[in-house]
Amino acid sequence: MRIIVAGGDGFCGWPTALYLSKRGHDVAIIDNMIRREMDNELHSNSLTPIASLEERAAKWEELTGKEIRTYDGDLNHYDFLRQVLKTEQPDAFVHFAEQRSAPYSMIDREHAVFTQTNNVAGNLNVLYGIKEIVPDCHLIKLGTMGEYGTPNIPIEEGYIEIEHKGRKDVLPYPKQPGSFYHLSKVHDSHNITFACKIWGIRATDLNQGVVYGLETEETKMDPLLTNRLDYDGVFGTAFNRFIIQAAIGHDLTVYGKGGQTRGFLNIEDTVRCIEIAAENPADKGEFRVFNQFTEEFSVGDLAEKVKKVAHEEGFETDIAHLENPRVELEEHFFQAENTKLRDLGLEPHLLDDNVIREILHTVVQHKDRVIKENVMPQVSWK
Ligand code: NAD
Ligand code: USQ
Numbered sequence: 001m002r003i004i005v006a007g008g009d010g011f012c013g014w015p016t017a018l019y020l021s022k023r024g025h026d027v028a029i030i031d032n033m034i035r036r037e038m039d040n041e042l043h044s045n046s047l048t049p050i051a052s053l054e055e056r057a058a059k060w061e062e063l064t065g066k067e068i069r070t071y072d073g074d075l076n077h078y079d080f081l082r083q084v085l086k087t088e089q090p091d092a093f094v095h096f097a098e099q100r101s102a103p104y105s106m107i108d109r110e111h112a113v114f115t116q117t118n119n120v121a122g123n124l125n126v127l128y129g130i131k132e133i134v135p136d137c138h139l140i141k142l143g144t145m146g147e148y149g150t151p152n153i154p155i156e157e158g159y160i161e162i163e164h165k166g167r168k169d170v171l172p173y174p175k176q177p178g179s180f181y182h183l184s185k186v187h188d189s190h191n192i193t194f195a196c197k198i199w200g201i202r203a204t205d206l207n208q209g210v211v212y213g214l215e216t217e218e219t220k221m222d223p224l225l226t227n228r229l230d231y232d233g234v235f236g237t238a239f240n241r242f243i244i245q246a247a248i249g250h251d252l253t254v255y256g257k258g259g260q261t262r263g264f265l266n267i268e269d270t271v272r273c274i275e276i277a278a279e280n281p282a283d284k285g286e287f288r289v290f291n292q293f294t295e296e297f298s299v300g301d302l303a304e305k306v307k308k309v310a311h312e313e314g315f316e317t318d319i320a321h322l323e324n325p326r327v328e329l330e331e332h333f334f335q336a337e338n339t340k341l342r343d344l345g346l347e348p349h350l351l352d353d354n355v356i357r358e359i360l361h362t363v364v365q366h367k368d369r370v371i372k373e374n375v376m377p378q379v380s381w382k
Pocket of ligand 2: 100101102103143144145146147208209210211235236237238239241253254255256258260262263299326328
């Protein structure tokens, strides 16, 4: 298949592009490098040193003989996007290219407005581009489990059957997101639902949980192919942050009580889920929703798991319960469906001590790059 990976310079996008290329797909990347600019804005960095996208793609071609074409540009520049779609004629458009940090979206008005403009308008451009230029192309859109929030009933995959005043219907599952970033994903989902209905676009919304790990078989092939790894209080995510904190002897930063429970998955499963979605496209006019995570954990449990392995490896670390900078439930019911991707063939990489140990060993090699002032959370929801 001809596949565009938008956001293909990022944490999920880069390993996905390599994986799809390795599996024989013809891959092109769109990215405007804004994530690298945000590192500069935040005086932060990836824990791992990352090569430029051109260097990465050239190394991949040298090692495998497979070309990944790269387009440096913004989804919000519609003429640019149209041109790429005309040139590439993709069968699938994998859309990772959004501002993805909840704390970044909560810094102030400017960052909230940027997040929603970049994400919602960018996605709308993709929908128009597909309608206008490649109407059969399958949109594979990265959503988030956080669209659902933490309701006191089980979470379904996108839709719920409701009986009300003696009548029944299957309706979109209620959304109660917890940041202006998570809200941008809800707005995207609504726009895609509508576009599928009126134009007959085929789309899959992948409501992904929190991704952990960094390496895949492909990124390990050469240091120039290494994936980025975020650890700061803005872009770092819970589990990866805990492992890096253990490596540098920092207390593990559990926010509040630590009962916040989320869906998690290994980056090695992210890349496979995208392949599964691409190879099993939605029907024309169908807006399909998959919950993309493999296991549920509370952040407190994850911190305990990291602490245990870190101790075994000789790293002394404690768990700190910080005042929660976010507004969220710290103890709640959480039970979410995730059978659709498994039914299509996903065989999860589950979390065990060896997985934690392996990530810890990778992280330790780069621990001197950590900018310590960036580890504590600095963005408040209030
Ligand atoms: P990332 O920030 O590492 O990568 C996103 C990439 O998109 C960056 O390289 C950035 O430069 C690019 N980009 C952003 N806006 C763009 C635009 N307007 N035009 C072109 N390029 C643009 O993020 P990630 O962790 O790889 O996440 C990828 C996607 O997966 C996001 O949509 C995110 O919401 C979703 N997701 C991520 C996680 C996670 O744990 N990382 C979990 C669930 C969902
Ligand atoms: N948390 C801590 N300590 C930390 C960091 C986070 O306790 O040091 C807590 C948060 O308060 C929250 C939970 O861990 O309750 C998850 O936070 P996170 O920063 O790991 O993840 P989140 O902000 O939800 O966002 C990340 C990605 C985002 C994606 C989302 C999937 O950045 O792109 O959409 O995970 S989900 O959470 O399922 O919506």
